[in-house]
Amino acid sequence: MKSALFLCVLLLGLQVQGQHRSDLNNEQQEQKTSHSQAEGKNLAHVKIASSNADFAFKFYKQVREENSNKNIFFSPLSISTAFAMLSLGARSNTLNQLHKGLAFNLTEMEEQEIHEGFQRVLQLLNEPGQxxxxxMGNALFIHKRLKLLQKFLDDVTNFYYxxxxxxxxxxxxxxxxxxxxYIETKTHGKIVDLLRRLDADTVMVLVNYIxxxxYWENPFDSSSTRxxxxLLDDKNSVKVKMMHQSNYFNIHRDEKLSCWVVEIPYKGNVAALFILPDEGKMKxxxxxxxxxxxxxxxxSFKERKIYLHLPKFSISALYDxxxxxxKMGVTEVFSDLADLSGVAENTLLKVSxxxxxxxxxxxxxGTEAAAVTVIQVVEVSALSPPPPHIRFNRPFLMLVFNKPTQNxxxxxxxxxxxxxED
Structure with missing residues (x-):
């Protein structure tokens, strides 16, 4: 059985505002290697990680305003990558709004560093042998008659592959x-028929997928799941399949915010944070x-043995x-005032x-057709307090982060x- 499966897709439709004819110049893939090698020597991806975190929490709080009592799940990195890629073709106030919305401060980093940072993130995330x-990847579906500017095509290829x-x-x-x-293939068949309609004037669709x-570093024993x-609230509850495990985890009790934080590592360089607020403390x-x-x-993490109780769940969410x-102040790119003049020749564009x-x-x-038995022997200490039971049996938060990119x-x-359902 799967330990965790996360799929995210972002679609951007670009709509033409003017008339124009030309053939698509489809020269790609050049200079990719030289760009990759040059960028690998700096730490631009560390610089953008801070902004990406700011954007993640800002976007979460905007979603919460409209979905306070519903499940929330999204990939902040997917959204920021797609709009950062689009910003390569944005100019003037449209570009300024995108930078501000994505939490990029150009007094702290240069515009070039933003794109070099995403380039490195994509390299690290797609590294083989993990x-x-x-x-994670991107694609531009382009109208046959839309003539992209060569610089835009080169930049989206070199920085965003x-x-x-x-x-x-x-x-x-x-x-x-x-x-x-394309989306179904890239998400291994898990997201199908996402796009239902296209505006009549659409000339380009940008797709980002992740x-x-x-697999958990320390898997749960399925025979212990029951x-x-x-508890949905103080009056209502639902039945769930609850997984159980007694093991050592990095944990932290935040007394100021009244919550438990548990880090559950996957095999490899990814880990999940599960945050359990005390009753009434979610907001x-x-x-x-x-x-x-x-x-x-x-x-503040300390490794400690705990009794962990975590529900099995499978949820999805769809966002406009x-x-x-x-609502976050990024308006111009969606309006007739949009300046995406760096995308295509002699064509007025906006995101529809x-x-x-x-x-x-x-x-x-678990793994198909295999079984693992692990017996752990630990020293018993009469002086140690009993391991706490941390029960995720009420609403909780979840973050999954990649250690090499800090995203x-x-x-x-x-x-x-x-x-x-979403």
């Missing part, structure tokens, strides 16, 4: 089918979600990113739609593990 399955795919948007049903097939499948109550913890808070938790961004879908599946770790890959709030 113990987790982790892949984006594929450029020529499509016939005049036959919208075929274009939709082609884009959905796929992660990991039905238990998950207090959510309001305090900042990169400084997360840093403080991680610096355009609407959320507009931006949607994001994510899903997560968390369960015990939050996924973030969510599990309000009802039994509610699978």
């Amino acid at each position: 113990e987790v399955q982790l892949s 984006s594929e450029a795919i020529s499509s016939n948007f005049q036959n919208s049903s075929e274009a939709i089918k082609e884009i959905n097939k 796929y992660f499948k990991g 039905e238990d109550d998950f 207090q913890v959510e309001d305090a979600l900042l990169k400084e808070t997360m840093s403080n938790w991680m610096q 990113v355009k609407s959320l961004f507009e 739609a931006a949607i994001h879908k994510a899903m997560v599946d968390v369960s015990e770790n 939050i890959l996924f973030m969510g709030k599990i309000v009802n593990p039994a509610d699978k």
Whole structure:
């Protein structure tokens, strides 16, 4: 059985505002190696990690405003990567709004460093030979008659390793089918038929996907999983499959925010943080979600034996990113005032739609047609206090982060593990 499966897709539809004819110049893949080698010598990805964390928590709080009593799950890195890639073609106030919305401060880093940072993140996430399955990528589906500027095409290829795919948007049903097939393939068949319609004037669709499948470093024993109550609030509960494990984990009790924080590592270089607020303290913890808070938790970790009780769950969520961004002050790129003049020749463009879908599946770790038995022998100390029971049997938060890039890959709030749909 899978330990965890995370899938996120972001779609951006670019709509033409003017008329224009030309053939697509599809020269790609050159200079990629030289760019990669040069960028690998600096730490631009560390610089952008701080901004990406700021964006993650800012976006979470905007989502929470509209989904306070619903499950939340998204990939902040998928969203920021897609819009950072689009910003290569943005100019003037449109570009300024995108930078501000994505939490990039150009007094602290140069614009070039932003793109070099994402370039390095993509390299590290897609590195072969990892113990987790982790892949992230981008694609541009382009109207056959849209003439991209060569610099934009070079930059999205070199920094974001984006594929450029020529499509016939005049036959919208075929274009939709082609884009959905690409998404289905890249997400290993887990996200299907995401794109339902295209605006009549669409000339380009930008896709970002991220796929992660990991195995717990210390798997749960499936024979210990049993039905238990998950408290939705002080009056209502649902039945869930609750996993159990007694083991050593990095944990922290935040007395100021009234919550437990448990780090559960995957095999490899990815780990999950599960945050369990005390009853009635969820909003207090959510309001305090900042990169400084997360840093403080991680610096305060102590390895300790605990009795961990964690529900199995499989949920998905779908978001209108355009609407959320507009409420965050990023408006111009979606309007007729949009300046995306760095994308294509003699063509006025704006973003007409931006949607994001994510899903997560968390369960015990096992491998088909195999079994593992682990017997741990530990010294018994009469002086040690008994291990605490940390029961995730009420709404909790979850963050998944990649250690080499220091980026939050996924973030969510599990309000009802039994509610699978977005």
